[in-house]
Amino acid sequence: xxxxxxxxxxxxxxxxxxxxxxxxxxxxxxxxxxxxxxxxxxxxxxxxxxxxxxxxxxxxxxxxxxxxxxxxxxxxxxxxxxxxxxxxxxxxxxxxxxxxxxxxxxxxxxxxxxxxxxxxxxxxxxxxxxxxxxxxxxxxxxxxxxxxxxxxxxxxxxxxxxxxxxxxxxxxxxxxxxxxxxxxxxxxxxxxxxxxxxxxxxxxxxxxxxxxxxxxxxxxxxxxxxxxxxxxxxxxxxxxxxxxxxxxxxxxxxxxxxxxxxxxxxxxxxxxxxxxxxxxxxx
Numbered sequence: 001x002x003x004x005x006x007x008x009x010x011x012x013x014x015x016x017x018x019x020x021x022x023x024x025x026x027x028x029x030x031x032x033x034x035x036x037x038x039x040x041x042x043x044x045x046x047x048x049x050x051x052x053x054x055x056x057x058x059x060x061x062x063x064x065x066x067x068x069x070x071x072x073x074x075x076x077x078x079x080x081x082x083x084x085x086x087x088x089x090x091x092x093x094x095x096x097x098x099x100x101x102x103x104x105x106x107x108x109x110x111x112x113x114x115x116x117x118x119x120x121x122x123x124x125x126x127x128x129x130x131x132x133x134x135x136x137x138x139x140x141x142x143x144x145x146x147x148x149x150x151x152x153x154x155x156x157x158x159x160x161x162x163x164x165x166x167x168x169x170x171x172x173x174x175x176x177x178x179x180x181x182x183x184x185x186x187x188x189x190x191x192x193x194x195x196x197x198x199x200x201x202x203x204x205x206x207x208x209x210x211x212x213x214x215x216x217x218x219x220x221x222x223x224x225x226x227x228x229x230x231x232x233x234x235x236x237x238x239x240x241x242x243x244x245x246x247x248x249x250x251x252x253x254x255x256x257x258x259x260x261x262x263x264x265x266x267x268x269x270x271x272x273x274x275x276x277x278x279x280x281x282x283x
Contacts (some may be wrong), residue, residue, distance in 0.1 A: 002189040003155070004273070005062055005113075006055040007230045012062060015047070017189065021120050022050035031061055035154050038040045039139045039239040050185065052104070058250025059113040059186040060157050061136070064242055067105035068184055069231060070132075070161055072174070073098055074221050074246025078185070081254035101222045101230045104174045106161070108246075110184040112279070118262060119182045120283040124164035125262040130247035131205035131269040133198060134159040135224055136190055137241040144232040146225035153224070155190040156198055158269050158277040159244040160205075165253055165260075185267075186242070186277045195273065198224050202272045203248055207265055 002017040003080065008025070014034045015025040024047040026034060034045070073079055080093040090096045112118075120127050136152030145157065168177030196216060205213035222230070227243060229249055252258040261267065265281040 001192045001195060003025070003031065003034070003060065005058040005060050005187045007236070008230065012058070015051075016049065017095060022049065022128060023055065024050055028128060032065065035136070036239045040197055049171055051065060054233070056112050057188050060190045061186070061240060061242060062113065064108045064111060065240055066238065068134075068242045068244060069245045070104050070106060070178065070244040071222065072102040072104060074101065075215060075219050075248045078247055078251065078254075079221070081249040083252070085254060085256070089277055097221055103231060104178060106146070106184045107175075107179045110179050110181060111132040112136075112182050112185050114185075114187040114277055114279070116185065116279060117182060117282045118160075118162055118185060118261070118279050120261070120281065121164065121180050121271060124166050126165040126258070128163045128165050128252040129205060129207065129267050130161035130163060130251055131203050131271075132159045132161050132244040132247050133201050133203060133217050133271055134186070135228070135243040135245060137200065137228075137237050137243070138193070138239055140236060140238040140241070142232055143234040144237065144253065145183055145230055146229040146238065147247055149225035149228035150193065150224050152228060153193045153198070153240070155192045156196050156201070156271075156274060157186060157190045157242070158188070158271050158274055159242070160267060160269050160277060160279065161244055161247060162261075165258075183276055187277050188275045191274050200205065201274075204270050206268045207259070207261070208280055212252075213248055213250030214279035215250070217245065220243065220245060
């Protein structure tokens with residue numbers, strides 16, 4: 001099932017996409033309320049008649065209740081491309097692959113939806129893209145074992161982990177380089193966990209029609225169960241939490257010279273089984 005968020009007047013609402021591509025609104029709930037209700041064992045709510053007019057889809061969780069969790073250096077192909085550039089003095093991908101998941105976060109205010117602009121801040125001139133499969137937590141929990149982790153997954157969506165590489169390098173922690181306003185495009189929908197194999201999802205990204213990234217989540221260093229186990233060992237995961245799992249090879253900083261994003265560019269991310277997330281770039 002594909003689930004979307006949209007605005008109905010002043011209200012945020014959730015719905016599902018029907019067989020003909022129409023949006024069927026759920027009665028009386030937004031996406032966060034839907035996830036929490038399902039985590040508590042509630043049935044799927046009734047749907048209303050299809051929307052008569054087109055609406056602009058929002059990020060599936062337009063303003064997450066907490067920071068979006070992200071995992072760095074979590075694709076072998078990405079580690080290899082950075083090692084080839086001598087990143088952090090690495091001689092091979094093995095030098096960059098971490099012994100445990102590298103977890104950072106993006107603030108809720110960085111989230112934007114399909115079609116919304118990625119805004120280049122005045123403080124940066126090195127804007128990169130990162131196509132990522134993101135996990136949406138359904139049933140929360142602490143100390144979740146990897147063997148039980150997938151039972152806590154509500155579904156999957158797309159995140160573009162936009163990054164100001166100069167800010168990321170300037171500051172020892174990554175929050176400022178990763179958490180700028182508009183730096184977390186998300187969408188276009190959440191695909192429920194029963195409809196996608198998160199361990200085998202093809203991920204692609206184009207800039208102005210040029211294919212830059214083409215990977216698969218089967219290249220993850222730490223798979224989704226291991227990520228959930230690691231994060232929940234330190235803090236309680238809650239319904240609606242979003243975890244971006246990392247990016248494959250092809251990021252701008254892997255090129256020489258790096259083709260940083262610039263005003264006028266259009267970035268498109270596609271994950272098979274989820275859909276397409278496309279955003280223009282402005283300054």
